[in-house]
Amino acid sequence: MRAQATEFLRALRLHRETGPGTGGPESPVDAARALRRSARRISGTLHTFQSLLEPDWAESMRPELAWLSGTLALEHAYAARLERLLQALHRLSGSTPAGQAFPARPALPERGSLTVGAAKAGALLDRQLTLARTRAHSTALQALGSGRFHAVADKVAVLASEVPLAPTAAGADPRPLAAAALGRLTDAVAALPLVTAGSPYNSEALVHGLSPDPSPHPQDAPWHQVRLLLRLHRYAREVLHGTGGTALPGDGREPGPDPAEVRLLAAGEALDRHRDASEAAAAAAQAARTPRIAPATAYALGVLHADQRHEVEAARYAFQHCWQKETVTTAP
Amino acid sequence: MRAQATEFLRALRLHRETGPGTGGPESPVDAARALRRSARRISGTLHTFQSLLEPDWAESMRPELAWLSGTLALEHAYAARLERLLQALHRLSGSTPAGQAFPARPALPERGSLTVGAAKAGALLDRQLTLARTRAHSTALQALGSGRFHAVADKVAVLASEVPLAPTAAGADPRPLAAAALGRLTDAVAALPLVTAGSPYNSEALVHGLSPDPSPHPQDAPWHQVRLLLRLHRYAREVLHGTGGTALPGDGREPGPDPAEVRLLAAGEALDRHRDASEAAAAAAQAARTPRIAPATAYALGVLHADQRHEVEAARYAFQHCWQKETVTTAP
Numbered sequence: 238m239r240a241q242a243t244e245f246l247r248a249l250r251l252h253r254e255t256g257p258g259t260g261g262p263e264s265p266v267d268a269a270r271a272l273r274r275s276a277r278r279i280s281g282t283l284h285t286f287q288s289l290l291e292p293d294w295a296e297s298m299r300p301e302l303a304w305l306s307g308t309l310a311l312e313h314a315y316a317a318r319l320e321r322l323l324q325a326l327h328r329l330s331g332s333t334p335a336g337q338a339f340p341a342r343p344a345l346p347e348r349g350s351l352t353v354g355a356a357k358a359g360a361l362l363d364r365q366l367t368l369a370r371t372r373a374h375s376t377a378l379q380a381l382g383s384g385r386f387h388a389v390a391d392k393v394a395v396l397a398s399e400v401p402l403a404p405t406a407a408g409a410d411p412r413p414l415a416a417a418a419l420g421r422l423t424d425a426v427a428a429l430p431l432v433t434a435g436s437p438y439n440s441e442a443l444v445h446g447l448s449p450d451p452s453p454h455p456q457d458a459p460w461h462q463v464r465l466l467l468r469l470h471r472y473a474r475e476v477l478h479g480t481g482g483t484a485l486p487g488d489g490r491e492p493g494p495d496p497a498e499v500r501l502l503a504a505g506e507a508l509d510r511h512r513d514a515s516e517a518a519a520a521a522a523q524a525a526r527t528p529r530i531a532p533a534t535a536y537a538l539g540v541l542h543a544d545q546r547h548e549v550e551a552a553r554y555a556f557q558h559c560w561q562k563e564t565v566t567t568a569p
Numbered sequence: 570m571r572a573q574a575t576e577f578l579r580a581l582r583l584h585r586e587t588g589p590g591t592g593g594p595e596s597p598v599d600a601a602r603a604l605r606r607s608a609r610r611i612s613g614t615l616h617t618f619q620s621l622l623e624p625d626w627a628e629s630m631r632p633e634l635a636w637l638s639g640t641l642a643l644e645h646a647y648a649a650r651l652e653r654l655l656q657a658l659h660r661l662s663g664s665t666p667a668g669q670a671f672p673a674r675p676a677l678p679e680r681g682s683l684t685v686g687a688a689k690a691g692a693l694l695d696r697q698l699t700l701a702r703t704r705a706h707s708t709a710l711q712a713l714g715s716g717r718f719h720a721v722a723d724k725v726a727v728l729a730s731e732v733p734l735a736p737t738a739a740g741a742d743p744r745p746l747a748a749a750a751l752g753r754l755t756d757a758v759a760a761l762p763l764v765t766a767g768s769p770y771n772s773e774a775l776v777h778g779l780s781p782d783p784s785p786h787p788q789d790a791p792w793h794q795v796r797l798l799l800r801l802h803r804y805a806r807e808v809l810h811g812t813g814g815t816a817l818p819g820d821g822r823e824p825g826p827d828p829a830e831v832r833l834l835a836a837g838e839a840l841d842r843h844r845d846a847s848e849a850a851a852a853a854a855q856a857a858r859t860p861r862i863a864p865a866t867a868y869a870l871g872v873l874h875a876d877q878r879h880e881v882e883a884a885r886y887a888f889q890h891c892w893q894k895e896t897v898t899t900a901p
């Protein structure tokens with residue numbers, strides 16, 4: 238349980254160092270990102286180890302942390318989605334010089350080398366996603382100034398000095414709970430179509446690409462779920478890891494990065510890419526439903542949608558690849 | 570040289586058995602296909618072994634055979650392209666039941682389960698490619714009734730009884746010529762970006778997918794060239810193989826198919842798919858330039874174009890896979 242307290246303290250320290258109004262944050266964007274990350278991390282740890290904590294307190298804490306990290310995540314998500322889509326439009330137009338990084342603020346990409354359709358599609362996406370981002374920014378600012386946020390911050394501050402434990406938790410072993418989190422992850426991965434995903438160019442991700450159903454691809458949901466469970470597993474692993482009390486295979490005191498951790502991170506990154514590409518594809522499809530757009534714009538959005546769905550497929554392939562290596566070293 | 574004569578005779582017999590007006594062809598379509606194949610095969614053999622043949626005769630023969638096989642190929646190509654595109658539209662709409670073969674004449678696919686955009690895109694492609702196919706059919710019929718065709722047929726008949734050899738050809742070894750054909754193939758394959766092609770989801774085929782240049786993808790041309798050279802190599806190999814005079818590795822008298830031949834066929838099929846997908850993608854892009862189409866139609870054509878470009882990439886991956894195995898067993 239000391240491991241958890243350490244983890245919470247660490248997250249809180251991060252939060253305090255970069256939080257607004259405490260002086261010295263690198264930038265408001267960095268501060269918001271750090272806040273979002275620590276909220277997510279505390280929330281994940283609460284989720285896994287909830288049965289060791291005071292039930293009412295944990296129940297009241299989790300939705301507040303979820304609200305905070307969700308609200309803070311949106312602005313960044315819209316900005317990243319726009320950047321991803323504009324980058325793809327340039328790649329599809331053969332106009333991005335290889336190796337040249339795209340500017341961080343993609344508000345003014347040079348459009349001279351794009352076709353009319355690609356340029357109009359880019360302008361349409363820019364308009365729609367910038368508007369969404371601006372709204373998300375206002376919402377996040379309001380949230381950070383709200384009483385609700387200050388209440389969460391107070392609770393996290395309390396947490397740093399004393400973790401409210403359940404009466405039965407004294408001396409309890411956190412490892413079965415971490416093992417249960419890994420079990421949920423393993424079960425969810427086992428339910429994924431990994432054989433299909435491991436076969437390159439299986440064309441699975443674009444099935445229903447022209448489906449009349451405008452809702453997000455149902456085939457993506459199990460992958461998004463695994464993404465969340467993988468994160469919970471990683472946090473739980475860090476908690477145990479921090480105490481040094483549990484020697485996971487591949488773990489140890491040797492210098493250099495832990496290879497199991499490196500692979501978990503790679504698998505997580507593949508699933509992040511999966512989520513990003515899935516949402517970018519949906520944004521392109523959504524933009525194509527804008528009334529009165531030109532056929533050339535719609536055509537470019539169609540190509541873009543299919544391109545992002547293939548990124549989804551590529552991310553699944555990459556995850557499958559990581560995971561096959563993974564199971565060799567992180568089996569409990 | 571007897572091997573060549575045998576090969577020619579075989580092709581001619583095939584041609585006679587299935588040619589129009591000689592009774593008993595299975596269908597006009599089959600007859601045209603067999604004629605096209607034998608013309609292509611004779612033409613390929615002429616190309617590889619030309620230096621052993623009477624120069625004027627060979628020079629006059631080759632363009633006639635190319636004209637014949639080219640003219641006969643078009644109708645089939647348009648029909649196959651339409652079928653491929655309509656099948657893809659159904660797959661992309663999630664409406665083709667797995668394992669159910671698409672009807673051979675795709676004139677009336679059930680469109681109830683397609684979105685408006687996919688249905689309109691299918692109707693547009695149907696209109697455009699059926700028109701092209703009808704024109705190609707008329708041209709082929711005219712060609713088969715023309716004096717030019719009868720002149721070619723007469724020449725092939727002469728060929729069956731006596732191959733016009735060059736004065737220097739008596740006793741010459743055809744194997745160096747076959748080896749030269751293999752050398753041209755090997756060089757052309759070596760120039761392909763096989764490392765990229767072997768890396769799944771490299772996204773190479775869709776670069777320039779939105780390029781303003783309406784011409785066919787220049788990146789496809791070296792692959793089309795390899796496709797032709799692979800066919801020439803296969804024909805030359807059959808000529809030598811037929812005599813039993815050259816024991817290629819993996820070759821032999823054992824029962825069952827020759828594994829080297831099987832892999833050559835697989836590599837050739839991958840390149841056929843590459844060519845078909847490349848041309849289907851171009852047809853979708855071309856259809857999207859039709860004036861006054863609805864945005865939903867253009868969007869569906871964009872998705873379809875990108876899907877076929879990914880088929881191009883998948884075919885390159887498959888070829889690379891075959892070829893790596895290939896070089897183990899067919900190196901001269």
